[in-house]
Amino acid sequence: MDRRTVFGGWRLPVLLVLPQLLLTSFFFYWPAGEAVWSSMTSQDAFGEGLTFVGWDNFAELLDDPLYLEAAVRTVVFCGAVSLLAMGLALALAVFADREVRGKHAYRTLLIWPYAVAPAMSAVLFLFVLDPRVGLLGRWLNQMGVDWDYHLNGNQALLMVVMASAWKQVSYNFIFFLAGMQSIPRAVTEAARMDGAKGWHRFRTITFPLLAPTTFFLLVVNLVYAAFDTFGTINALTHGGPGKDTETLVLKVFRDGVVNHDIGSSSAQSVILMVGVIAMTAVQFRFMGRRTES
Amino acid sequence: MKRRTLLAGSAAAALPFAPARAADRTKIVWWHAMTAALGDQITRIADEFNKSQDTVELQAVFKGGYADTMNAAIAAFRAGQAPHIVQVFEVGTGTMINAPGKVVKQVWELSKETGIPLEPKTYIGAVRGYYSLPDGRMASMPFNSSTAVMWYNKDAFKKAGLDPEKPPVTWPEVVKAAQAIKAANAAPIPMTTSWPTWIQLEQFSALHNLPFATKSNGFEGLDAELTFNSKHHVKHVQRLLDMAKDGTFKYSGRDNAPDAVLYAGDAGISFGSSAARGTLVKTAKFDFGAGYLPYDPEIIKTPMNSIIGGASLWTMTAPNRTPAEYKAVAQFLQFLAKPEGDALWSQNTGYVPVTFAGFELSQKQGFYDKNPGADLAVKQLARGTTTTNTKGLRLGNLSEIRNIIQEELEKALQGGQTAQAALDSAVTRGNKVLRTFQKTIKA
Numbered sequence: 001m002d003r004r005t006v007f008g009g010w011r012l013p014v015l016l017v018l019p020q021l022l023l024t025s026f027f028f029y030w031p032a033g034e035a036v037w038s039s040m041t042s043q044d045a046f047g048e049g050l051t052f053v054g055w056d057n058f059a060e061l062l063d064d065p066l067y068l069e070a071a072v073r074t075v076v077f078c079g080a081v082s083l084l085a086m087g088l089a090l091a092l093a094v095f096a097d098r099e100v101r102g103k104h105a106y107r108t109l110l111i112w113p114y115a116v117a118p119a120m121s122a123v124l125f126l127f128v129l130d131p132r133v134g135l136l137g138r139w140l141n142q143m144g145v146d147w148d149y150h151l152n153g154n155q156a157l158l159m160v161v162m163a164s165a166w167k168q169v170s171y172n173f174i175f176f177l178a179g180m181q182s183i184p185r186a187v188t189e190a191a192r193m194d195g196a197k198g199w200h201r202f203r204t205i206t207f208p209l210l211a212p213t214t215f216f217l218l219v220v221n222l223v224y225a226a227f228d229t230f231g232t233i234n235a236l237t238h239g240g241p242g243k244d245t246e247t248l249v250l251k252v253f254r255d256g257v258v259n260h261d262i263g264s265s266s267a268q269s270v271i272l273m274v275g276v277i278a279m280t281a282v283q284f285r286f287m288g289r290r291t292e293s
Numbered sequence: 294m295k296r297r298t299l300l301a302g303s304a305a306a307a308l309p310f311a312p313a314r315a316a317d318r319t320k321i322v323w324w325h326a327m328t329a330a331l332g333d334q335i336t337r338i339a340d341e342f343n344k345s346q347d348t349v350e351l352q353a354v355f356k357g358g359y360a361d362t363m364n365a366a367i368a369a370f371r372a373g374q375a376p377h378i379v380q381v382f383e384v385g386t387g388t389m390i391n392a393p394g395k396v397v398k399q400v401w402e403l404s405k406e407t408g409i410p411l412e413p414k415t416y417i418g419a420v421r422g423y424y425s426l427p428d429g430r431m432a433s434m435p436f437n438s439s440t441a442v443m444w445y446n447k448d449a450f451k452k453a454g455l456d457p458e459k460p461p462v463t464w465p466e467v468v469k470a471a472q473a474i475k476a477a478n479a480a481p482i483p484m485t486t487s488w489p490t491w492i493q494l495e496q497f498s499a500l501h502n503l504p505f506a507t508k509s510n511g512f513e514g515l516d517a518e519l520t521f522n523s524k525h526h527v528k529h530v531q532r533l534l535d536m537a538k539d540g541t542f543k544y545s546g547r548d549n550a551p552d553a554v555l556y557a558g559d560a561g562i563s564f565g566s567s568a569a570r571g572t573l574v575k576t577a578k579f580d581f582g583a584g585y586l587p588y589d590p591e592i593i594k595t596p597m598n599s600i601i602g603g604a605s606l607w608t609m610t611a612p613n614r615t616p617a618e619y620k621a622v623a624q625f626l627q628f629l630a631k632p633e634g635d636a637l638w639s640q641n642t643g644y645v646p647v648t649f650a651g652f653e654l655s656q657k658q659g660f661y662d663k664n665p666g667a668d669l670a671v672k673q674l675a676r677g678t679t680t681t682n683t684k685g686l687r688l689g690n691l692s693e694i695r696n697i698i699q700e701e702l703e704k705a706l707q708g709g710q711t712a713q714a715a716l717d718s719a720v721t722r723g724n725k726v727l728r729t730f731q732k733t734i735k736a
Contacts, residue, residue, distance in 0.1 A: 132553075
């Protein structure tokens with residue numbers, strides 16, 4: 001049973017798609033094409049001496065133990081941020097979904113952190129966690145805990161994970177809350193009448209029904225952690241101590257903007273781009289299948 | 294993709310904006326990286342220059358931090374919109390001086406083309422050397438130069454039973470002083486250092502006449518190899534590691550991050566830029582003193598000159614730039630070299646005078662009598678005769694090499710590796726950076 005409407009001619013569809021195509025070409029295909037081209041060149045900072053080197057930049061990257069370490073670190077970081085941000089958001093959403101007094105104010109307040117710029121959120125965390133000027137940092141040191149993220153890689157990683165996750169909790173919270181509110185009351189009430197208690201009801205009814213939301217958020221969070229945390233990490237640790245908080249995006253910035261190695265930096269961008277394309281493709285396939293069924 | 298948008302954004306912002314007044318004046322643009330009070334001084338200089346003559350109109354534009362300013366200038370050059378003059382920090386010197394083709398017009402070239410004399414002899418040796426070709430021709434114009442000194446907290450010294458008027462001069466004395474400060478609990482942090490790489494390795498090498506890299510620290514060829522993993526360097530880093538272990542040295546972060554500790558008076562002894570004086574005079578709530586950078590008597594009996602930091606001014610090219618514009622640039626650079634301007638700039642900022650005449654004028658005006666210790670930086674820079682090890686560094690992507698060294702030091706301070714391993718690894722990784730740079734330049 002095909003219920004699609006097919007319009008004759010090709011002018012109108014082309015005209016309708018054109019603005020979008022222009023925008024995408026200008027803001028995506030053109031720069032992306034440039035990046036792919038640069039990734040196959042070796043050039044000085046000023047772009048004067050430019051030689052085509054084919055896949056050399058990629059080969060060098062894959063041969064570089066530091067790059068592979070950064071890749072592994074990024075995976076760990078993304079996993080930790082997503083897990084923490086989604087876990088907290090889910091817990092908050094469960095509580096906000098109840099009938100509590102002032103729930104509107106409560107919900108609005110929870111959304112605020114999303115509007116804080118990454119560099120600002122980093123500064124806020126510094127005020128709290130800096131071993132010498134931060135409230136909590138000072139207190140920890142006074143209590144005899146050796147808290148110094150300038151030198152302790154694990155502490156630094158913990159801090160950037162927390163700061164990055166904090167910013168994403170709001171976003172996840174909105175989606176989880178909306179997801180829960182779209183679960184038919186009848187289902188939860190039926191479970192309640194059958195005697196399912198809180199946790200049991202959540203585990204067997206709410207959570208499975210939230211699966212599409214959870215999956216969508218997982219992809220969004222992974223992409224967020226991989227790309228949009230640059231500002232936070234750069235402001236907090238610059239990737240240090242050592243390389244303990246240097247993710248792939250930070251390395252792209254450092255090699256390209258600080259180190260003026262445009263070729264290698266572009267090659268890294270292209271690798272990241274392929275990663276995002278793959279993740280988006282998986283998401284589209286999975287989401288498409290869910291809506292079809 | 295992020296980089297692309299950054300480049301595109303800064304290129305768009307790069308279009309020189311020229312005010313409409315005085316249409317017959319030649320307009321030139323100067324991009325700088327000076328913030329706050331320093332930025333006000335730049336405005337003052339631009340105003341004075343514009344008032345001093347009626348053929349050139351100079352516009353000074355703040356472009357962010359040092360790295361941002363350099364990146365903006367590079368992006369602008371790629372878009373054919375480079376500023377006439379850009380202020381580039383000392384670690385960018387290697388990249389600028391090796392810029393291919395006609396990216397920049399070096400000072401000697403500018404002087405020859407325009408017939409306006411810009412004499413290298415005017416400038417203090419340690420300053421001039423950093424920005425000159427091996428044969429003595431100047432590549433960029435010295436502007437804001439500082440060097441590293443030892444700052445100490447006199448209050449903490451008194452509390453620890455040390456003579457506040459006699460700062461330690463050798464490393465063994467520094468270690469002893471730090472131990473005394475710790476024992477008396479005279480300061481929360483006995484000793485710390487800003488710019489760990491610049492001060493504890495680059496300055497350390499110059500002071501002790503040790504090469505930081507082969508080929509005269511890179512001055513004589515792109516194929517230089519790093520050499521800062523000698524036994525003397527290792528011994529010094531080991532000393533810092535030992536001090537960190539017994540709590541007398543506290544690592545407080547990369548680059549200038551530890552300055553906060555110095556300004557707050559939390560450190561008994563701290564190493565930092567001589568240009569910190571301006572802020573200290575204005576904000577310090579403790580009695581501070583300055584001393585020469587300490588040396589190790591087992592390596593050298595009389596220490597050599599220290600090297601500079603800070604930035605210099607580069608003349609950039611762009612398509613359609615007229616000879617009149619280059620002449621205007623040369624006029625401005627000539628104006629900057631006047632002793633009155635140089636002396637005032639250094640007195641107002643805490644940077645050292647870059648010309649001999651500027652230093653002498655400051656002396657004559659009695660500035661150093663009223664501000665004891667302010668001339669310490671100049672004396673430290675000008676002492677002895679410069680050798681190939683004390684002229685400074687000419688290494689491509691030096692900022693990246695500094696990052697690498699800081700990373701390896703941090704790993705060693707965490708206990709992850711020995712001093713020898715840290716420096717070996719930094720040398721290996723740094724050499725790779727140099728080879729990549731060499732490859733892109735040769736290309």
